Amino acid sequence: MVMSSRSGADLALLLLGSYRNLVDEVVRELANRGYPDARPSHEYAIRAIRAGADSASDLARRLAITKQAAAKTIAALVERGYVTTETDPADIRRKNIRITDHGIGLITEGTAIFDEVRARWETRLGTAELAELETQLEQFVGDSPINLDAPGWAAGQELR
Amino acid sequence: MVMSSRSGADLALLLLGSYRNLVDEVVRELANRGYPDARPSHEYAIRAIRAGADSASDLARRLAITKQAAAKTIAALVERGYVTTETDPADIRRKNIRITDHGIGLITEGTAIFDEVRARWETRLGTAELAELETQLEQFVGDSPINLDAPGWAAGQELR
């Protein structure tokens, strides 16, 4: 009956390969548009910050990583000029994060490129088909213990 | 044009999340079945070795990584008893890799678990639907600039 010639292991590779393809292309194009040092994790982090994570501990919770890891990421973002930090006057333990214009530029471009690539996929697959694919994937991610708007586990690998 | 536009960034997260879900489950179950130290990369590496990569350089080419990285992976596999190496009598530079019974056990169990998880997805989505999803993903991986093309696993002729 089923010509399930495909193995579960292949399915995993298919998912990973698709992800890498998409993300590598975004990173490549981001470099072309003036963000040569941007890494996927930077984008995700800035998005989380914009969504309300205004301190390292906050970001850590949001990304479901340790606060030490979050601190490292923030240090990288500061180094590259995507965010700045300043001590919270109301709680001097806290260091508030603010996204710079450069950081805003990064996620603006990043979002655009992501959407462009998705649009190409849509052209190829058909609108309804891509929507269905996304709905299906949502089911697999949905019963996950992991939080989708918490891409901490989005470590990923360098391109080429 | 209803709920059309999901963002490209979300699509990336969906793909990665699905992959992680699948693989995490396999690793977890592998631990239950007596392979507590098995990592995904070990499985892929052993598969590549079984498919014909019988030296470090060979494995490197097959996995599209550097030979140094391949050597490290092999060292880890040897350490865990999944493979052994011995100098090639016909070319003493070469160190031939041989998979141990333990290594065979790992990929046998691994393959089974991968397939079990896939079967659960199939139940949930429907056979035709999962098949279509795989076909779609294949298109994205197919025009890949990156080297995921290790014939041993991408074109997997598994199942012994």
Place this chain on the structure above:
DNA sequence: TTGACATGGACAACCAGGTTGACCAACACT
């Protein structure tokens, strides 16, 4: 046969993006 080049492997240093664990200063709550 020899000399040029290719190949297999190893050593070392490094990177990204995480992890544990220990710790301290500052805040919050009785």
Place this chain on the structure above:
DNA sequence: AGTGTTGGTCAACCTGGTTGTCCATGTCAA
């Protein structure tokens, strides 16, 4: 006040890679 929670930091380590350098061995042509 004292106790406990929270924000941040230092340090060491892990995984799965990367360069760069080096050398012994193998191959092939002249």
